[in-house]
Amino acid sequence: MIPQIYITDYLSTAAAQPVEMIQALVARCPLLLNAEWTLGALPPMKALFAQCVEEDLNQAVSPVTAILKAAQVGPALDAAFCLLPVHLGMRRDTFSLQAVVPLSAHVYAALTERLSAHFADVFVIHPDAAHRYWWITPLKPVDALCQWPQDCLYQQAFQWQPQGPDAALVRQWTNEMQMLLHQLAGASAMEDWPQTLNSLWFASVGExxxxxxxxPTLAGQGHVLDGLKASQLPGIQPLSLAALLAHTHPRGVVWVADDxxxxxxxxxxxxxxxxxxSALTLVLPFAERSVAVHYKKQPRWQFWRKTPSLDILLQQLETKLTATQSSV
Incomplete structure (x- = not known):
């Protein structure tokens, strides 16, 4: 098996700007234009889990939250939900998730204080050191299943609404949070307030x-790999990408990074x-799906093969993505 590199993009940052990512990537590594680019049906995290997890990938709740929670430093959390700042694209009859929004430390602290005060009677909010999300511990049990954002990107709202007996309660909390965000955005003197932030997203902490x-042997860097280590996943080796590439026989290694x-x-x-x-597979985020970039060094006698342009590559990927979306 040739070495594989997975960009998990677990917060969907690159998936929200796939063209910009590919343009920058090819500029850094031009030989990838000679590779075969194939559109995958699953986002990168699910594609990675397909190699590692026994369960059916159609399980009710993604294990991403459980893996991220395992990587938390400090006291163990009994959180039931992960709460993320997001941008929802609003249309006349529906809306869809467009991106997970990064926050400055100042905005994150202000939101943490406001959410803690407003919802003090219903849940405890635990800040995250990276300022990308919060952990939520309800004061009473809440029976609701909420999907991870990467699994819902660009899909119409009815496909990813909370499910379960207490789903209406989670939707109520979300509506209250949207009103709080609207108030803060209108009255805020913070120059770093993100204009795209218009909602907060609940994701259930699964098993x-x-x-x-x-x-496979896993190596890499980032929060996802830290969580996999903390969950005692066997076969993880502390190996940098440079060390992997310098290895005489790096076959069978899956290298994982967040970004x-x-x-x-x-x-x-x-x-x-x-x-x-001479060969590798690179799995990248691409909108709500992924792209597998299969590179194999061309023999010298294939020098006549013409390298496609970046514009042609992007056009081909867009055509494939549009075709798969229309068939769903």
Whole structure:
């Protein structure tokens, strides 16, 4: 098996701007234009879990939240939900999730204080050190299933509404939060208030998945890998991408990162150019799906093959994505 690199994009940052990501990526590693780009049906996290998890991937709640919670430093949390700042695209008859919105430390602190005060009688809110989301512990049990954002990106609202006996309560909390955001945005003197922030998203904290008996060797960096380590997933090795690329036989290794920007692209480009790595698979976010980039060094006698342009590549991917969306 050739080495694989997964960009989990677990907060959907790159998925919300797929064209910009691919443009920047190809600029850093031009040889990837010679690769085969195929559109996958699953987002990167689900594609990764397909290799590692025994359960059916159509389980009610994604294990992402359980894995992220496992990586928390400090006292153990009994949180039932993860709460994320998001941008919802509003239309006349429906709306859809467009992005998870990053917050400055100042805005995050202000929201934490306001949410804690407003919902003090119904739940406890636990801040996260990375300022990207909160953990929610209801004061009374809440029976509701809420999906992880990456699994719902660009889908119409009716496909991802909370489910279960207490789903209406979660929707009520969300409506109250939208009003709070509207008030804060209108009265705020904060210059760093994100204009795209218009809602907060509940994601249920699911159970830790059952891992397969036979697993690939996992390495990498970031919050997802930290959570996998904390969940005692077997087969994880502390290996940087540079070390993986320098390995004499890096076959069978799955290297995991949260964000495409954190990859050592210079080292990867050099390894491909020198032939040190002759083949690899790179799994990237692409809208609500993923793209698998299969690179294999071309034999010298194939020098006549013309490298496609970036514009042609983007057009092909857009055509494939549009075709799959229309068939759903």
């Amino acid at each position: 830790m998945p059952r891992w397969r008996q036979s697993l 495409w920007q954190t990859l050592e692209w210079k080292a990867l480009s050099s390894a491909l150019e020198t032939g040190q790595v």
